[in-house]
Amino acid sequence: MNHFDYIDQQILLQIRKDARKPFSQIADELKISNSLVHQRIKKLKQRGVIQKAEFVVDEKQLGFKTKSYVGIRLREARYAEEVVLGLEKIPEILECNYASGHYAIFILIFAYDNQHLRKILYEQVHQIDGVAGTDSFICFDTNFKRQVSLDAVTKKDKYDQ
Numbered sequence: 001m002n003h004f005d006y007i008d009q010q011i012l013l014q015i016r017k018d019a020r021k022p023f024s025q026i027a028d029e030l031k032i033s034n035s036l037v038h039q040r041i042k043k044l045k046q047r048g049v050i051q052k053a054e055f056v057v058d059e060k061q062l063g064f065k066t067k068s069y070v071g072i073r074l075r076e077a078r079y080a081e082e083v084v085l086g087l088e089k090i091p092e093i094l095e096c097n098y099a100s101g102h103y104a105i106f107i108l109i110f111a112y113d114n115q116h117l118r119k120i121l122y123e124q125v126h127q128i129d130g131v132a133g134t135d136s137f138i139c140f141d142t143n144f145k146r147q148v149s150l151d152a153v154t155k156k157d158k159y160d161q
Helices: 006-017 023-030 034-046 077-088 114-123 150-160
Strands: 066-074 093-098 105-111 131-139
Touching (some): 006 150, 023 034, 066 077, 066 114, 077 093, 077 105
Antiparallel strands (some): 066 131, 093 105
C-alpha cells in the first residue's frame, strides 16, 4: 500500500527540509495535533517510508576533491555478489548498484584526488576476484541532487487507479 494522504505528504516535506524539526513545530505549521504527527511518523517508519535521519556532509570540505562514477565489467555474472561484498569493504565507495547494459555494477567513489582514485581502482577494485575491468567517469560538479518527488507519489497513486 503506497497511498499517502495530504497530511503524510506535508509531514514528509517538513522533515525532508529539516529532520531535526520538532514534531510540535510541524503540528503547529500544519494546524494538526502533536500526537497526530507522532502517529503518522511512526506509521511511516513502520512502512519503511522513513528509514533514518542523517546529517548531510560536504565531501569536498573533508578533502575529497575527486568524485567518480565507475562502471564495472565482470568476468562472469556468477561473480556479482562476491564482487559487491568486496566493494563494500572499500570505504571510499559510497554507492553500489547493479546495472543493465555494458556494466554489471555501477559504483560512486569519492577520492582525495586523481592519484588516490587510481590507487583505489588498481590496488583494491581490480584485485577483487571476478572484476574484468572498469571505466571511470569523473564528475566535475554536482548540479543538483534530490530525493524522489512527493508529487510523483501522488501521480503514481492516480496512475494505479
